[in-house]
Amino acid sequence: MLDRVGRVEHIGVAVNNVEEVARFYAEALGVEVSEPEYFASEGVKIVFLPTNSGLIELLEPVSETSAIKKFLDNKGEGMHHVCFEVEDIEEVMSRVAAFGAQLIDQTPRIGRGGKRVAFIHPKSAHGVLVELLENKKGE
Numbered sequence: 001m002l003d004r005v006g007r008v009e010h011i012g013v014a015v016n017n018v019e020e021v022a023r024f025y026a027e028a029l030g031v032e033v034s035e036p037e038y039f040a041s042e043g044v045k046i047v048f049l050p051t052n053s054g055l056i057e058l059l060e061p062v063s064e065t066s067a068i069k070k071f072l073d074n075k076g077e078g079m080h081h082v083c084f085e086v087e088d089i090e091e092v093m094s095r096v097a098a099f100g101a102q103l104i105d106q107t108p109r110i111g112r113g114g115k116r117v118a119f120i121h122p123k124s125a126h127g128v129l130v131e132l133l134e135n136k137k138g139e
Protein backbone atom coordinates (compact mmCIF):
# COMPACT_ATOMS: atom_id res chain seq x y z
CA MET A 1 0.00 0.00 0.00
CA LEU A 2 1.14 3.49 -0.81
CA ASP A 3 2.51 5.18 2.28
CA ARG A 4 0.62 8.43 2.52
CA VAL A 5 1.90 11.42 4.40
CA GLY A 6 0.12 11.76 7.72
CA ARG A 7 -0.40 14.83 9.82
CA VAL A 8 1.79 17.89 10.01
CA GLU A 9 4.08 16.89 12.89
CA HIS A 10 5.57 20.33 13.35
CA ILE A 11 6.32 23.65 11.72
CA GLY A 12 9.87 24.96 12.13
CA VAL A 13 10.34 28.70 12.64
CA ALA A 14 13.77 30.35 12.51
CA VAL A 15 14.23 33.01 15.21
CA ASN A 16 17.02 35.10 16.67
CA ASN A 17 16.17 34.38 20.29
CA VAL A 18 13.95 31.47 21.32
CA GLU A 19 13.22 32.81 24.82
CA GLU A 20 11.98 36.13 23.45
CA VAL A 21 9.76 34.47 20.86
CA ALA A 22 8.53 31.87 23.37
CA ARG A 23 7.45 34.75 25.62
CA PHE A 24 5.31 36.15 22.78
CA TYR A 25 3.60 32.81 22.21
CA ALA A 26 3.12 32.17 25.94
CA GLU A 27 1.96 35.62 27.02
CA ALA A 28 0.17 36.96 23.93
CA LEU A 29 -1.31 33.70 22.63
CA GLY A 30 -1.43 31.51 25.74
CA VAL A 31 0.48 28.67 24.11
CA GLU A 32 2.43 26.22 26.29
CA VAL A 33 6.22 26.44 25.96
CA SER A 34 8.88 23.76 26.59
CA GLU A 35 12.27 24.31 28.19
CA PRO A 36 14.97 25.05 25.58
CA GLU A 37 16.84 22.01 24.25
CA TYR A 38 20.20 22.04 22.49
CA PHE A 39 20.89 20.00 19.35
CA ALA A 40 24.63 20.26 18.92
CA SER A 41 24.74 18.33 15.64
CA GLU A 42 22.47 20.93 14.00
CA GLY A 43 23.92 23.89 15.90
CA VAL A 44 20.55 24.97 17.22
CA LYS A 45 18.64 25.66 20.41
CA ILE A 46 14.99 24.63 20.16
CA VAL A 47 11.83 25.48 22.09
CA PHE A 48 8.68 23.47 21.34
CA LEU A 49 5.17 24.84 21.50
CA PRO A 50 2.65 22.00 21.58
CA THR A 51 -0.75 22.60 19.93
CA ASN A 52 -3.69 20.27 19.32
CA SER A 53 -2.51 19.68 15.78
CA GLY A 54 1.26 19.37 16.03
CA LEU A 55 4.17 21.37 17.36
CA ILE A 56 5.67 24.70 16.56
CA GLU A 57 9.45 24.33 16.68
CA LEU A 58 11.34 27.58 17.36
CA LEU A 59 14.93 27.28 16.12
CA GLU A 60 17.72 29.62 17.21
CA PRO A 61 21.23 29.13 15.81
CA VAL A 62 23.98 28.59 18.37
CA SER A 63 26.81 28.08 15.90
CA GLU A 64 28.11 30.14 12.98
CA THR A 65 27.84 27.13 10.66
CA SER A 66 24.22 26.31 11.51
CA ALA A 67 21.83 26.18 8.55
CA ILE A 68 19.45 28.29 10.64
CA LYS A 69 22.11 31.02 10.94
CA LYS A 70 22.46 31.06 7.16
CA PHE A 71 18.67 31.21 6.77
CA LEU A 72 18.37 34.16 9.20
CA ASP A 73 21.22 36.02 7.50
CA ASN A 74 19.53 35.64 4.11
CA LYS A 75 15.85 35.94 4.93
CA GLY A 76 15.42 37.05 8.53
CA GLU A 77 13.06 35.47 11.03
CA GLY A 78 10.16 33.42 9.73
CA MET A 79 8.82 30.04 8.74
CA HIS A 80 11.67 27.66 7.97
CA HIS A 81 10.14 24.26 7.24
CA VAL A 82 7.07 22.04 7.41
CA CYS A 83 7.42 18.53 8.80
CA PHE A 84 5.11 15.72 7.71
CA GLU A 85 4.79 12.47 9.58
CA VAL A 86 5.27 9.36 7.44
CA GLU A 87 5.15 5.69 8.31
CA ASP A 88 7.89 4.40 6.01
CA ILE A 89 10.43 7.13 5.30
CA GLU A 90 12.44 5.11 2.77
CA GLU A 91 9.36 4.44 0.68
CA VAL A 92 8.38 8.11 0.64
CA MET A 93 11.99 9.14 -0.13
CA SER A 94 12.21 6.79 -3.09
CA ARG A 95 8.86 8.09 -4.38
CA VAL A 96 10.13 11.68 -4.05
CA ALA A 97 13.31 10.75 -5.95
CA ALA A 98 11.35 8.86 -8.62
CA PHE A 99 9.20 11.96 -9.10
CA GLY A 100 12.40 13.83 -9.88
CA ALA A 101 12.37 16.01 -6.77
CA GLN A 102 15.64 16.73 -5.01
CA LEU A 103 16.24 15.24 -1.57
CA ILE A 104 18.76 16.98 0.68
CA ASP A 105 19.36 13.71 2.54
CA GLN A 106 20.07 10.64 0.43
CA THR A 107 19.62 8.45 3.50
CA PRO A 108 17.56 9.30 6.60
CA ARG A 109 19.33 11.12 9.42
CA ILE A 110 18.51 10.75 13.10
CA GLY A 111 16.40 13.58 14.45
CA ARG A 112 14.65 14.42 17.69
CA GLY A 113 13.86 11.47 19.92
CA GLY A 114 15.90 9.12 17.71
CA LYS A 115 13.31 9.32 14.92
CA ARG A 116 14.50 9.13 11.32
CA VAL A 117 14.09 12.32 9.29
CA ALA A 118 14.95 13.54 5.79
CA PHE A 119 14.59 16.87 4.02
CA ILE A 120 13.31 17.69 0.53
CA HIS A 121 14.95 20.67 -1.14
CA PRO A 122 12.73 23.79 -1.27
CA LYS A 123 13.57 24.17 -4.99
CA SER A 124 11.70 20.92 -5.58
CA ALA A 125 8.84 21.74 -3.19
CA HIS A 126 7.89 25.15 -4.58
CA GLY A 127 9.73 27.23 -2.02
CA VAL A 128 9.02 25.16 1.07
CA LEU A 129 11.66 23.14 2.88
CA VAL A 130 9.86 19.87 3.64
CA GLU A 131 10.93 17.53 6.42
CA LEU A 132 9.74 13.94 6.58
CA LEU A 133 9.68 12.31 10.01
CA GLU A 134 9.14 8.59 10.41
CA ASN A 135 6.61 7.61 13.01
CA LYS A 136 5.89 3.93 12.76
CA LYS A 137 2.39 2.79 13.70
CA GLY A 138 2.04 2.07 17.39
CA GLU A 139 4.85 4.39 18.46
Ligand code: ZN
Pocket residue numbers: 010012057081083131
Ligand atom coordinates in the same frame (compact mmCIF):
# COMPACT_ATOMS: atom_id res chain seq x y z
ZN1 ZN B 1 11.93 20.10 12.02
